[in-house]
Amino acid sequence: MPYRDRIEVSFEAGHRLLHYQGKCASPHGHSFRAEVILEGDALDELGLLVDFGDAKHAIREWVETHWDHGFLVSSDDEALLGALCSIPEAKVYRFDAENPSTERMARKLHDVASDAFPRQRVTVRIWESTAQYAEYSGETR
Template structure:
C-alpha cells in the first residue's frame, strides 16, 4: 500500500558558530536557509489531505519565528553567552552545537509535538548543502490530534 507525502518549505536567517570546528565555521557567521518539512500518512483526512499546507506552515513558522529567525545560535558553553545576555541581545544557547543537523531535529520535534505526522525535516544551509532529520513513519497519525 502506498503512502502520501506533503512538503512545506520555510525560509529564515540565523547566525552561529561551531566552537569545535577546525575551519571557518568556528567564527561567527550567518546563513539564509530553507527548511523543508515533510509530513506523511497512509490515509487522507476528511478533507482529502495529509494535512493543510497553511496549517503546516503555521506550525513551523511559529517555532522558527520565536526561536530561530534572526537569532544568534550558540552552544551553551560559548564564552559569548554571558556577554550577549548582559547586552540584552537575541540569542539562543543550546546544549548541543548549533549545526544544521541539530536545527533540523529541533524543527522536527516541534512540528511532531504539534500533532503533525512529520517524517523528515531537511535544512539547506547553503544552495548545495543540506542536513536531514528523520524518524520512522507514524502509522496511523490522527488528524484530530493537531491543535
C-alpha cells in the same frame, strides 16, 4: 507511506561551532531554508493529509519565535553567550551542551513538527546554502 506534503520556511540566523578547527568556529550567519515533509497513510474527511495552512503556520511561528534573526549557541559557549548577552536586543537560542550544527537544527525542528503533527511521519531538511542540507527523520536506516 503513500501521501507526502511538504512545506518550506526561510529564515536568517547565526551560529558557530565550538571547538571546531576552521572557519565555522567564527560567529557567522546563513540564509537558512527549512523543509518539513509530512507523510502518512490516510487522508482526513476533506481529502487532506494535513492542512497546508496549519502546517506552515505552526512551523513558521516556531521558527520566527526562536530562530529567525537570532543566534544559535551551545550552552557551553561561554564566550559567545557572554558577548551576545551584553546586547539587550540579541535573540539567543541555546542548544543544551551541544553545537548548533545544521544537523542538530534539523533534529530540533523535527521534534517541533512531530509534536505539532503526531500522526504524520516527519522529515526535516535544513539548507544552510543552496548547495548543502542536513536531514533528520528520527529513524535509523
